Amino acid sequence: MSNPIVPTQQTGGAPPVNTQEIGFNVRNWVHYDNLAVGLYRQTINARKVRDEFETKILASLRSSNMENAVIQIAGGRLVVQEERHNQPLTLARIEELLHMYFVNKNMPDDTGNIMKFIKKQRGFEIQKKLRKQAGAAPPLPPPPTPQG
Numbered sequence: 448m449s450n451p452i453v454p455t456q457q458t459g460g461a462p463p464v465n466t467q468e469i470g471f472n473v474r475n476w477v478h479y480d481n482l483a484v485g486l487y488r489q490t491i492n493a494r495k496v497r498d499e500f501e502t503k504i505l506a507s508l509r510s511s512n513m514e515n516a517v518i519q520i521a522g523g524r525l526v527v528q529e530e531r532h533n534q535p536l537t538l539a540r541i542e543e544l545l546h547m548y549f550v551n552k553n554m555p556d557d558t559g560n561i562m563k564f565i566k567k568q569r570g571f572e573i574q575k576k577l578r579k580q581a582g583a584a585p586p587l588p589p590p591p592t593p594q595g
Contacts, residue, residue, distance in 0.1 A: 476577060538562070 508514050508527065518525040534540060542562050549556040 477579075480577075480579065538566070541565070 505514075505527065508516055514527055516527065542558055545558040545561055546556060549558060
């Protein structure tokens with residue numbers, strides 16, 4: 448078994464820590480975190496390769512003047528279609544749009560004050576999360592000394 452789990456902080460009136468339960472939960476968390484990281488990497492790689500094949504297929508169809516072709520595949524068909532994606536509304540994009548708005552309305556540009564207000568009122572949420580850090584585990588604290 449690997450290093451035992453030893454809590455590094457405990458409040459005065461808190462009940463004793465069930466290290467077996469924490470150890471079980473930590474091992475499972477690490478396992479599923481590693482699994483999630485691996486699946487994420489596989490997904491990124493699969494999408495990249497898929498997109499490369501899509502680019503090649505669309506180029507071939509375009510060069511053959513067959514952009515409206517329907518390709519029969521097992522379990523269905525492939526069709527070429529256009530997709531429309533909205534630009535994300537980042538704060539920079541909102542600021543750019545506000546400048547355009549004031550110019551189009553022939554109004555004094557108050558974008559700076561509006562952006563300051565939005566950023567100040569935006570708010571945030573704090574959540575406690577586990578995060579893995581690279582490196583060796585810290586040394587275990589020394590065992591308690593017998594009193595007497």
